[in-house]
Amino acid sequence: MASGKDLPVSPLALPLPELPPVPGVLLGTGVAGIRYKAREDVTMMAFPAGTTVAGVFTKNQCPGAPVDWCRAALKGGKARALVVTAGNSNVFTGKAGRETCKATAAAMAKLAGCKPNEVFLASTGVIGEKLPTEKLTAALPAVHAVLEPDPWQHAARAIMTTDTFPKGATRTAKIGDATVTVNGIAKGSGMIAPDMATMLCFLATDAKVPAGALQAILKKGVDRSFNCVTVDSDTSTSDTVLLFATGATKHPRVPAEGGAMLKDFARAVHEVLMDLALLVARDGEGAQKLIEIHVAGAVSAKSAHRVAMSIANSPLVKTAIAGEDANWGRIVMAVGKSGEKADRDRLSVGVGGTWMAREGEIVPGYDEAPVVAHMKGREVRIDVDLGLGRGSATVWTCDLTHGYIDINGAYRS
């Protein structure tokens, strides 16, 4: 993280799409001056009574105080407000960190007219520095006073820390005859690895979905998206994905267990999550290339996923790709180091659709030209066939460049 210094926008950036209002959701952003000067660092969302919520959090054993807060609040299944701060993660801040969460939720609950455990909190930024609680609580009334349905684009920017571009996605879905919207925004570009592959991600919809069904859809979607993305293998202490469902749009009643009626809605949620996860990989610290790794022929899908992640996290593979070198020997090494079942003499490796090695040997006289051309592009595809079974998996990462060292060797200084 670069202390708010301006970084050049990632060459893999995509433009922020138009994010329409989501019926029931009001947003606002403001300046609390927590760490950054002269930029918005507080983002607020408010939801109507009856809003349900689902959440998935980091598996890091040393999570931030806001993660603990959300985990506890999630048990109620209801949400009325979200407060996000940028610049200080409120991680490893001991009792003071817990007090900050309590005070922030109390102040927000008073403004929103709800219970503190209907307020959700998320913070990212520096670890181990006390978050100046009063600056934050003092900033809330002004933000609350200007809440509106529109400023999704603003919110996508206000939650950024080292991100070089704002990240958003939107879809519509049918529930019965009604059309509902799913919006999402995310931040994150380093310290990104399952679980989870982002720092913060917030989705909201106007569908009316019971909390249990909402949680199942979110969990499945995160497993297929964020948990298939890695930037540097490091797992944030703050990773948080929350999905709020306001129920502001009328549609046939969804049963507690969800079921077939939510099929199209689940697709929309999963597409938004996938869009956002890939945007995070595209903004990987120092990233010059987006890498898609497809592993087939594994003994199981789980095994394929582990092999793919071993390749995606290999510094030697990632530096080779940065150097535009289709060094398939390093891919073989990364397959072998995963510890998963593999047979060197059945292994095949391809880059950009050209098989360079087949069943344990180099393919004699394979055409290097398309491989060389592929490696020069912004998107690199690696295929591995283990030749053992039917398990497959796809994961995404980015290359490891001088930019990563520049960004991460200078933080705090």
Added chain:
Amino acid sequence: MASGKDLPVSPLALPLPELPPVPGVLLGTGVAGIRYKAREDVTMMAFPAGTTVAGVFTKNQCPGAPVDWCRAALKGGKARALVVTAGNSNVFTGKAGRETCKATAAAMAKLAGCKPNEVFLASTGVIGEKLPTEKLTAALPAVHAVLEPDPWQHAARAIMTTDTFPKGATRTAKIGDATVTVNGIAKGSGMIAPDMATMLCFLATDAKVPAGALQAILKKGVDRSFNCVTVDSDTSTSDTVLLFATGATKHPRVPAEGGAMLKDFARAVHEVLMDLALLVARDGEGAQKLIEIHVAGAVSAKSAHRVAMSIANSPLVKTAIAGEDANWGRIVMAVGKSGEKADRDRLSVGVGGTWMAREGEIVPGYDEAPVVAHMKGREVRIDVDLGLGRGSATVWTCDLTHGYIDINGAYRS
């Protein structure tokens, strides 16, 4: 690996010590022209009849053909010769790779007057290219003709690939009243992680030790040394440690199970292994700082080791240290991502002997000056106390710098 291009010598390099002759061992080096031009790339050792051997190899599931060869040969427990080549690893070379091993061992056995399975082989360098067998076998007679007891220093250089300095260590030990010597040479600077933390390492002694006792001593020593060193988390397909015992020096007979009589000998072997492992970390690709990580208070030694390796392999920790930033928040993150038992609120983190965080919170008003001074040095020490139990472990790594990207982004090109 930098294709034999000259890299600046690591600032952490130590001078190669005088390596005395080891009674019974003859060495030679020569030029086969396997990949490099105008440098020695073949190293040979010859041992007298009765020499025993022990070996430890990579756990990578896709090992090179020479590793397979050595594993099989090791079953005999006897050795008469070693042939090491630099520039081509003979990994992922299919049937051709196995034929190369067979032909090399046959040619060497003929020269040494022994069986092929008394010949040990090791190769490092590029993966997936066929090793030109005839160039290698053609070079062997000339090397064999000039074998001498002295050229340990030469051998330490001839086995290098991307190493920026040669690595050797020596000790003496008492077995009864006799003094024996243990010499070791190693190569390796990238693709270094347990198990093992080197690419190639060869030890020889004039002690007479049964193969089983020799294997136990080597295994224990490797676990405490090479398996506690990581450069980039990537695990070589060629990692090999071999220990040859010629028995050329008379001493009381060692029983098959080894035992107390070998205590001092085991110490000497372990010290040589530890010296060499740290030299490998000091030559980590792009390394500017040697990092020692000590974890205490874990629920077990194994758990402590895993936490320490999680810190040692974290790109964010390693880049922070490259930037001379004592970013203990990233250390907390790396503890948490290990998945090992940890309690954020009992965790303490120190750098260079100064505790910066104690029991889950920053130490108020800790003196930053000695920490800042420590971070500017060549050797950085990190202490973590998990506050849970009595398990402890120490591991070593190096920082992650622009040099690593330079070296690994340009290989093969």
